[in-house]
Amino acid sequence: MGVGQMTHLLDTHAWIQRACDEPVPPLVERTLTAHADALALADISLWEAAKLVELGRLQLSIPLAEFFRLAVTPELTVLPVTPAIAERVTSLESSGFHKDPADQLIVATALAHGLRLISNDMRIHQWRGVPILWRTSRG
Secondary structure, three states: OOHHHOOEEEOHHHHHHHHOOOOOOHHHHHHHHHOHHHEEEEOHHHHHHHHHHHOOOOOOOOOHHHHHHHHOOOOOEEEOOOHHHHHHHHHHHHHOOOOOHHHHHHHHHHHHHOOEEEEOOHHHHHHOOOOEEEOOOOO
16 A cells, blocks of 8 residues: 555554454544554554563464464555654654553554544544544544
């Protein structure tokens, strides 16, 4: 899929919830359905999911490799870290963003690609520096 077609970036937890068929707010569900072929994921989310499993903070009913095979669907564009994204990360803390490097890379990826972030992470919502869909959703 071409970069111009992407509209939304899933953060790690939103991607895991979607892959595990866990419920999300109705507006988020409608957006995920309507834009199913225009969703993206920052590559750091793969590492973050693996670490969550390793640390016992994410329990999967299948091996991690199988989860990745099922959760990284052909419609999902996995976006790598680029020089532009890495550069954008360096300005986030000075603008009040928190210090979590995974969140920084996810937000920088959304900003660099002009994507709306789908996230229920309250620390990202509080920053208000990226277009976001989730906690503010109603409907």
